[in-house]
Amino acid sequence: MSRHNLNDLLAFVTVAREGSFTRAAAHLGVTQSALSQTISGLEKRLKIRLLTRTTRSVSPTSAGERLMQAIGHRFDEIELELDALTELRDKPAGTVRITCGDFVLKTILLPRLTPVLLEYPDIKVEFDINYGFRDIVADRFDAGIRFGDTVDKDMIAAPIGPQVRMAAVASPAYFARNGMPRKPQDLVNHQCIDIRYPTLGGVDAWEFEKRGRKINVRVTGQVIVNTSAHVPAAAVSGLGIAYLPEEEFAPHLEDGRLVRVLEDWCPLFSGYHLYYPSRRLPTPAFSLVLNALRGESLEDMPRHVS
Known part of the structure; x- marks a missing residue:
């Protein structure tokens, strides 16, 4: 029939x-x-x-x-x-999949999403800790987290954090042994703690800028990792100079276990953004996650029928 x-x-x-x-x-x-x-x-x-x-x-x-x-x-x-x-459709439920890095998960995503997850037990969030530039459409992620200037133009991007400044740091003991670099080019003569990003296949150059002048420096060292999580500890141990967003070093800079160099070569740049496909129709669960990561409180969010 x-x-x-x-x-x-x-x-x-x-x-x-x-x-x-x-x-x-x-x-x-x-x-x-x-x-x-x-x-x-x-x-x-x-x-x-x-x-x-x-x-x-x-x-x-x-x-x-x-x-x-x-x-x-x-x-x-x-x-x-x-x-x-x-x-x-009306009741926030289901799984939201996000690919991101360790630090932003710990400092922004989990703190902001915890109230949402406690309020809506039918929402689940799956985090993929990954330093590669994942294709979120092909890999079926709902969203990803990147610095704003690295997000593809065909994506919708929403800032979830302030502007970021990079920091080149090492322990006082390391600088006592090896001296301090005065300009980015001096880094080629130092031990540097580097990160191998999966998408690139190799280590990337460190980028610096001062009064519109940009310099890329390819560094070398005894330690290479594939995430940023252990870089501060390696720097505190005196294994070399590290280069990450300054907030990742903040506790160690405050207590003097790390010291900054080349600060005038480290300008502000676009901070963390959540991005997702422009053609995506947001579910109630995804909308709640997006609003929470933008910094809205539960009281300010639209209420859904339950």
Whole structure:
């Protein structure tokens, strides 16, 4: 049977349950004559009578009863599932997948999302800790976190943190042994703690800028890692000069275990942004996550039907 006849079957089930063409027509939002023609057409195609009509009532024939038992509950199941989908649309639920780095997860994402997760237990957030430039569409992520100037132009990007300044640092003991670099080019003569980014396949040059002049320096050293998490500890241990956003070194700079150099070569640049495809239709769960990461409190967010 062709798919368009499902409407005819639904019309039959409704009439059989209501026991009346008048009530069934009102329920379906059609005229009584149109409904009668639909049932007659269905019986004609099946070549069997499905309903017994009297002046007072309508009831299924034995064939109609058999058809009711076979398909009636299936329409109920479809209606229940559609109701569930509507509830899913209106009630924040489901999994939001985000690819990000260690530091931003610890300092921004978890602190801001914790109130949302406690308030909405049906929301789950999966974090992919990754320093590669993941293709969030191909890898089926809902969003990613990057510095604003590295986000692709076809993405929607929302700032979730202030501007960032890089910092070149090392321990006082390291500088006592090796002296301090006075300009970025001096770094080639120092031990530097570097990061190998998965997408690049190798270590990237360190970028510096002063009064519009940009310098890229390829450094070397005894220690290379693939995330930033252990870089501050390596620098504190005296293994070389490290170069990361200054907030990642903040506790060690405050207590004197690390010392900054080349500070005038480290300008401000765009901070962390959450980005997602421009064609994406946000779910209620994703909208809550996005608003929380923008810094909105739960009290300021739109309330959803639960």
